[in-house]
Amino acid sequence: MPLHYYGKVKKLLESLGIEDYDRVRIEKDGRYYEGILMPRPEILDDEHIIVKLDNGYNIGIHIDGAKVHLVRKGESIKHRELPELRFRSDLPYVPLIVTGGTITSRVDYSTGAVVSHEKPEELLDIVPELADIANIDYVPLLAEFSENLTPDHWAMMARTIQRELEKGAEGVLIAHGTDTMHFTAAALAFMLRDLDKPVVLAGSQRSIDRPSTDAVLNLIAAAKIAAVGPIAESVIVMHGSPHDDYAYAIRGVRARKLHTSRRDAFQSVNEPPLAKITRDKIEILNNRFRRRREGRSEAKLDDAFDSRVSLLYTWPGITEEILESIAEKSNGIVIAGTGLGHTPRWLIPVIKRIIEEGKPVVITSQCLFGRVDLKVYETGRRLLMAGVIPGEDMLPEVALVKLMYALGHAKDLSDVRKIMRTNIAGELGSHLGLDVFPPCWGVRHGV
Amino acid sequence: MEYDYDKLGLKVGLEIHQRLDSHKLFCNCPSNLREDEPHTWIKRRLGISYSELGALDPAARFESLRKRDFLYGIYYDTTCEVEADESPPHPLNEDALRITIMIALMLKMRPVDEVHVMRKIVVDGSNTTGFQRTALVAVGDDNSYIETKWGPVRMATLCLEEESAYIVDSTPEMARYRLDRLGIPLVELATQPDIWHPDQAREAALMLGRILRATGRVQRGIGTIRQDINVSIEGGARQEIKGVQELDLIPEIIRREVQRQLSLLEIREELLSRGVVEKEIDSPIVDVTRLFESSSSKVVKRSLYRGAKVFGIRAKGFKGILGREIQPGRRFGTELADYARVFGGVKGILHGDELPGYGISEEEVTSVRKALSCEEGDSFILVIGDVVSAELTLNSVKERMKYALIGVPNETRKALPDGNTSFMRPMPGSARMYPETDVLPVNTREILREVSGKLPAMPKDIVSSLVSKFGLTEELAWELFDSGRVEIFRRLAEKYKIPSRFFASVLVSLLKSLKREGIPVENITSNNFEEVARYLSEGKLAKEAVPEALAGIATGKYSSIEEFIEGHSLSLDQLDKIIDEALSKLSDKIADRGMGAYGMVMGEVMKIVRGKIDGSIVSKRVKERLEEFIQRS
Structure with missing residues (x-):
């Protein structure tokens, strides 16, 4: 066992040959404390020892005046009996590509340590319902928090998915951290051409080590969509409400994390979710999607991306220098402007110059909901005259990912413009019904 | 009859739960209880993995055996995302921690250097997270005790934890809770099992309650303080009795628990002397519905009409024992019925010692006995319901009957208003705590410095x-x-x-x-x-x-x-006027009795002025005016 301590305490414990999870006895001010030495999170000081007492509680004991004794070396974490994994010939094969996040980890209650799953059996142990939906296999790919992912990781995922589809998967599940899940979902939508099976991302807002985890429903719903759902697109499947009774399948290029912590943080922007999934059935809410095709997948990998693209959120008082310095380091810029897609007037000459240098500038809106419109006001018209590409009803993040794709496929500004203005994966030109804005969601869902 | 508790080896420990007068422990919501309907409800499920259930936690296991929906009532204005488990907890409420440390010091307990918040797995739905957040704040030693008439009672631990959600109603399929109560800071003060007499338990609880109140920072009123009582006797088993709200009930609960354990030990002796062995209790479950097809029992008729069936098992060697009283008004059969309710979700059972009865005839009993191959000395248990619940019910009843051969099972029991207790769930294992990683530990040094020297008077x-x-x-x-x-x-x-x-x-x-x-x-x-x-x-x-x-x-x-x-109020002038009126009204009497009429006059005047002017003023004034009146006439 390693020792998760630093500084003063580390020195003391090392001198006594004590490591994490060893049984220790500490004498302090005439009283004894006995229990298991717990690892100490790095954010805390180097003056306390954490001991798990026999009553289950952890306490921190300051080492000043404390006499520490090793009682006995710790036992390694016990392996648990796991349910047996059985192949069912009546169920489709669905691989689960593991990229990280809390959805595939568990807590060891005797130590409190969080450990990663290594086998699908461990997931089935927590979500046994999966065994009746598909034959699920683990494809370990990454172990990263999603904020650390890069366009290179997207390409790795796309390659893995394509390989799994070639092998005969009926759909692919991706376990993913939630922070940037919508970036990945959008990237996969552009990288996997002629997709004919579902590619489903799922995560959890409440980690899977707690009884109230949202992962159970999210995984059941995601597995259903992947195994038998009709949608052959990159989608995100997460809770549709604070209730544990249904999840939504949201088109990857329309999904946005709109809340830091709620279960239903992911919402579909500018179009209704594609489907509502309960424990019993899949209900289609929005018919405009690519259909699943039977037989072996013919999806192709198209991962030419230029990741030197920036996303700039403008603000009142933003200066020309900032835009200039960003432009210097980028091959293209997406601006999340205000309102209908505006920037302060003094940025416009800079934008014009950037475009003249051959770098595309795409305009989207901080409002997220609605479509940019550069014809209505003077500022917008001047931006158009400067040569910006209106991002229409695309989310800023989706425009960013798409611009990476576009620059990976075209160098000429007019070709880039053509790609950006063409709907590739459902990211452009949706029908903006009156039911797609949050205050109207109640009407839509009948809540 | 009073037992010789010393000889019985009675050991009692108290766990006092007291709500603190501060905002919620992990968010800024007020600790207000609501009486109105929640503004909306959210529906949740709790999951726990099968492999972790097995060895570690019988309590959690049994709850999760039932796939239940939990509905949580929320109030938009006084509950927030934290109670609804839609947001991580805020840092530990330091005001509540300060109060807790104050209590620790008043009891001469030792606050820990660094407080770590833990998650204690609770899957009955009473916490939206599936765990209760709790932290050990102080531990006792030989100096931390209170002195009662029966001797000292030492303190063991002092924890600061979050109150659970309030249960509105429940069925085997679902339970409804309100979130107004969830998260109110609560101290849990546990004593060592030093108490050896029922009345000592009451005195200790009273004294500790008063010390908690001396802080001036605890909530008052019904439900704000409650006691759990741990009771055991030599040869019996430790019971955790939950939720005693009245101090006066404590001694009675302990007396009756002693009686129950002694009765269970007697039952054990008797079963062993009858030669009953565990294997024989494991008799098959038999569908005996056809025997009741023309029953005149209303209960049976109604249930069969609804499509339910009647299932039975033989209770080998239990004749006369099922009906034996183990607490006033509670029989061994009642203990079995508790298991049936909790594990099988049925309303109850019928047993051979109470039949014929409930409209079930002698003939029906005879045919049931025959169908279940009961011999002399055997009894039987019947349950009405569907196959699944009947199986859960009868299997749990069998397990409980088997335990009768061993003695007293460890249980968590619920205090009943009359001093009896009923089975709630098996005693939870201890391996169900792990760190709450969303809350940073708190160093107590600053608070200690601030609080010590400024402790409230005892x-x-x-x-x-x-x-x-x-x-x-x-x-x-x-x-x-x-x-x-x-x-x-x-x-x-x-x-x-x-x-x-x-x-x-x-x-x-x-x-x-x-x-x-x-x-x-x-x-x-x-x-x-x-x-x-x-x-x-x-x-x-x-x-x-x-x-x-x-x-x-x-x-x-x-x-x-x-x-x-x-x-x-009356002015003295107004008073004098009223006195004068009384004097003239009573002038005949005064003429007869002189100062002896004082009482009468006083009575007459007080009829009018009571409460409007101090009685002593009236009396003085009446005396003076009466004297004058007599002199004048």
Whole structure:
């Protein structure tokens, strides 16, 4: 066992040959404390020892005046009996590509340590319902928090998915951290051409080590969509409400994390979710999607991306220098402007110059909901005259990912413009019904 | 009959749960209980992995065996995302921690250097997260004890934890909770099992409750404090009895628990002497529905009509034991019925010792006995329901019957209003705690520095100072302490010249009796009490008028004591006029009796002026005017 301590305490414990999870006895001010030495999170000081007492509680004991004794070396974490994994010939094969996040980890209650799953059996142990939906296999790919992912990781995922589809998967599940899940979902939508099976991302807002985890429903719903759902697109499947009774399948290029912590943080922007999934059935809410095709997948990998693209959120008082310095380091810029897609007037000459240098500038809106419109006001018209590409009803993040794709496929500004203005994966030109804005969601869902 | 507790090896430990008067432990919501309907409900499920259930936690296991929906009632204004488990917890409420450390120091317990919040797995739905957040704040040693008449009781641990959600109703398929209560800070003070007499438990609970209240920072009122009692006797088993709210019930609960354990041990002896073995209890479950097809029992008829079936098992060697009383009004069969309810979700069972009965005939009993191959000395259990619940029910009943051969099972039991207890769930294992990684540990050094030296006085010191300084009787002083109005009493009794015993009884007995009459005394503010003290001292308010004045304030009839006095006070001139009227009305009597008519006059006058002017003034004035009147005539 390693020792998760630093500084003063580390020195003391090392001198006594004590490591994490060893049984220790500490004498302090005439009283004894006995229990298991717990690892100490790095954010805390180097003056306390954490001991798990026999009553289950952890306490921190300051080492000043404390006499520490090793009682006995710790036992390694016990392996648990796991349910047996059985192949069912009546169920489709669905691989689960593991990229990280809390959805595939568990807590060891005797130590409190969080450990990663290594086998699908461990997931089935927590979500046994999966065994009746598909034959699920683990494809370990990454172990990263999603904020650390890069366009290179997207390409790795796309390659893995394509390989799994070639092998005969009926759909692919991706376990993913939630922070940037919508970036990945959008990237996969552009990288996997002629997709004919579902590619489903799922995560959890409440980690899977707690009884109230949202992962159970999210995984059941995601597995259903992947195994038998009709949608052959990159989608995100997460809770549709604070209730544990249904999840939504949201088109990857329309999904946005709109809340830091709620279960239903992911919402579909500018179009209704594609489907509502309960424990019993899949209900289609929005018919405009690519259909699943039977037989072996013919999806192709198209991962030419230029990741030197920036996303700039403008603000009142933003200066020309900032835009200039960003432009210097980028091959293209997406601006999340205000309102209908505006920037302060003094940025416009800079934008014009950037475009003249051959770098595309795409305009989207901080409002997220609605479509940019550069014809209505003077500022917008001047931006158009400067040569910006209106991002229409695309989310800023989706425009960013798409611009990476576009620059990976075209160098000429007019070709880039053509790609950006063409709907590739459902990211452009949706029908903006009156039911797609949050205050109207109640009407839509009948809540 | 009183047992020889010493000889029985009675051991009792208390766990006192007291809500603190502070905002919620992990968010800034107020610790207010609501009485109105929640604004909306959210539906959740709790999951826990099968492999972790097995060895570690029988309590969690049994709950999760039932796939239940949990509905949580939320209030948009006084509950937030934290209670709904839609957001991580905020840092630990330091005010609550400060109060807890204060309590620790008052009891001479040792606060830990660094407080770590843990998650204790609870999957009955009473926490939206599926765990209760709890932290060990202080531990006891040999110096931390209270002295009772029966000897010292040492403190073991002091924890700060979040209160659970309030259960509205439940069925085997779902349970509804309200989130207003979830997250209120709660201290859990556990004693060592030093208590050896039922009455000692009551005294210890009373003393500890008073110490908690001496902080001035705990919630008061029904439900804000409750005791769990751990009871065991030699040869029996430890029971955790939950949720005792009345102190006076504590000794009775312990006595009856002793009786129950002794009875169970007797039952064990008897079963063993009858030669009953575990294997024979494992008899097959038999569908005996056809035997009741023409039953005249209403219960049976109604259930069969609804499509239910009747299942039975033989209870080998249990004849006469199922009906045996183990606590007043509770039989061994009742214990089995508890298991049936909890594990099978059925309303109850029928057993051979109570049949014929419930409309079930002698003939039906005979045919059931035959169908279940009962021999002499055997009894049987019947349950009405569907196959699944009947199987869960009868299997749990069998397990409980098997345990009768071993003795007393470890259980978590619920206190019943009469002092009995009923089975709630198996005693939870201890391996169900892990760190709450969303909350950083808190170093207690600063708080300790701030709190020590500024500890509140202990209850007995407060009471003896009330006795010596204000001349209260010890009883009245304790009552005043228990009422929580010591501070206001002290302040006003020092500031104004008022009869302190009378004023103390206003704050204690008068308010109590007004409350009994249903008058909302909580509407009376400290300002109102101050007015009472001031006008009493100025002679503008009569002692006799205080009840009416305060009742009027509480019900909203008057907005202030001043307003009451305006409508009720008499000037001395007005008093004289009333006295004069009485004198002339009674002139014949006065002529006969002279000063002997004083009582009569006084009575006549008081009829009109009671409560409007101090009685002693009236008496003095009546005496003077009467003398004058006699002299004049």
